[in-house]
Amino acid sequence: MNAQPQQISLFAEIASAYAASTDGVLDNDSLYSTVAERIGTTPEALGTRTPIGRAGVPRSTVKRKIRWYQQTLKQLGIIEHVPGERGVWQLSENAGKDLHRAATGVTLVTFSTDLGIAIWGNHQDVFRQINAPIALCISSPPYPLRKARAYGGPDEREYVDFICGALEPIVRSLIPGGSIVLNLSGDVFEPKKSSRSLYLERLVLALNDRLGLALMDRIPWVNYSKPPAPTYWACVNRVQLTTAYEPIYWFTNDPGRVRSDNRRVLEAHSAQHQRLMALGGEGRLSSYGDGAYRLRPGSFGQVTAGRIPRNVIERGHACSDTAAYRRRAHALGLPTHGAMQPTSIPDFFIRFLTEPGDLVVDPFGGTVKTGLAAERLGRRWLVTEWMLEYLCGAAEMFRGFAGFEMNKVLQNVGSAA
Template sequence: MQLSLFDHVKNVYSETSSPLDNETLYARVAARAGITEGELNTRSPIGKSGAPRSKLKRAIRWHQQTMKSSGWIEKTGDRGVWKLTRNGKKQLTKVSAKYSIVAFSTDLGVAIWGNCTNAFKNLNEKISLVLTSPPYPLKQSRAYGNVNVDQYIDFICSSLEPMIKQLKPGGSVTINLSNDIFEHRSPARSLYLEKLTIALSERLGLSLMDRLIWNCPNKPPGPVQWCSKHEHRFQLNYGYEPILWFSNDPLKVLSNNNRVLIPHTEKHLKLIQSGGEKRSADYSDGAHRIRPGNYSNATPGRIPKNVITIPNTCHSQRQYKARARELNLPVHGAPMPLALAKFLIEFLTPLGALVAEPFGGSLTTALAAEELGRRWIATEIFWEYLCGGAARFNNAVVNPFFSTVAKM
């Protein structure tokens, strides 16, 4: 990957603990970008006066001023010497609300640097599935920011509304959320999930299909310091996250459990091979009955339960994080495991369907759709996350105006 000049300016500052004067900045950016000393110092007539200036040095200073206006660097008091601010050490580059810029594309999808509420307004194609894990309403905000719980319902509804208008009849919306949100200074859990469920039905006309449970065996527990440890022993540590599944037309829903069948157990296979049940029995006052010959038909697999057990980490995410760090990019703090996204996409969409992700993050939904032969469109407001996510696609064609990566 070849980074843009802005990348190099930003990375030079982020890798340097001490203040930088402009001449040092020029030299280090040139070294990173493969610019020779002759190219850096080549002068051309500039402006009405035609005074000879280095266009490359002017470009570097322009990017420097962009960082200044973003609050990332500040003067030290010495002329031409700048240093990173505290915010600059952790700040992400957020796109302006009025812009939507194609970052990169593949044969199946497109990633957009932009706000989902704008990017999806003029989409001229029907969406089969919206699959997202939006920022949770956490008290302690992550690097990408959070909306507080009081504003969360409006935030989610307004974000999804443009996509719901483009949803194909029988299309689905799945939202991975946190069950670990508490009332202020209380061990009582927030009712925001219930309020959001009702709002999505009443405001956007969606029908609740299921509350899927993502069982995360290795997921770190929630705010245990307050609710579960020390002097407070009020709560159990939670081990799952809910996934709300909605459709705009339940009778035409595109889901099909045949696409996600799992292998039979050894015991069940032996039962089929032996000709099925040999006994008669009634359970739960006749609600469940067993008769001779039951389970004798060979089938390709069994239907999964709505409790989905998938680890919170995966090989694909580890690769993404390692590559992002190699490129000196911040790593997304809450990526979804690729296996979970793949399961939901395969269950809820046929081959070739369009999958949309309004909060792209590390682009896991997009990658899952790509690998499963579904078309996709993803939006993300932070430039750095799109850069790291682009590295996950071997066939990405990057828009040169995105100023991120040359062709990969």
């Protein structure tokens, strides 16, 4: 997949230089010359010094740039100083024990297949540089929870700007009739009150006003395996009911050309409908709703390929991919994700809203379930996630797919555990 932004390359080259060196150890002079060669900079250009800063001290700008990325790798815990050796660094053995968030401006291809690419980085740093035509963005962004998850999240007051900012570059690349699908939370309450926040309503209006998105549907994802919540208002104070659904919002930039097709998501007919089709349909004549609906002899007798799904998705959390991801992340000593979707959620929307070969993106990728569903369905995909360890765990799920490649520098993340 050719969506690799230019900016990724210098960071990746530096990281790869460490990965390619003996035992991952490299002194700075060797680092400079290896990276210079990889990026096509001549030894003369590398040695050229220009006055820098107020004091005008002559320095090599290329070396300075390399050192900046080297420092970033250090901050991320990917490389560490070799004790007692000045200017010598090695791939950190501790990388991957905790969550490492990508620093601003740092983006790195973590793994890729023939169809897709998972990038470690802030979505802003990636999607602003991508102009490939996007057919679908499906995502479960961090919710504005009062008690944020391990990966953090914006608070409710900044939420509308946060989501509009994330979607703006994606909407710019959305093909006519493309879709945006957001899995959000309805369980955000007004401070110290049992009443729900109206942030969802504000968000829908803002996406329409600011980005021109039209609301196609609000689809409840009904999940009876959710733990009982809101704990205080339902279980202690007893004024609310326990939540059994999350709203999924579906938007398009052009309802007149929307690319959805419910024939791609047909379900099996019920036993009763199958009986009717076998009998050639209803035998009675009847009417309902003051004549709005009529049953005639032969109604429901036409043999069709399947049942059109209702706009409610009923799924538990149980998912064999989630279980496999957890097992593999544990085995590698990686922290596991606290808010995964079952793959069946992106799978449904990708089938409904796209065709094979289309590009599907997810700016808040987590464990790359969107990528996994897209890969299996023959769609191209691009996912960003700013916590390195989630991607390293997710990579394990892609090893069998055509063209799988893990970034060399990340191959030992977690393996020391």
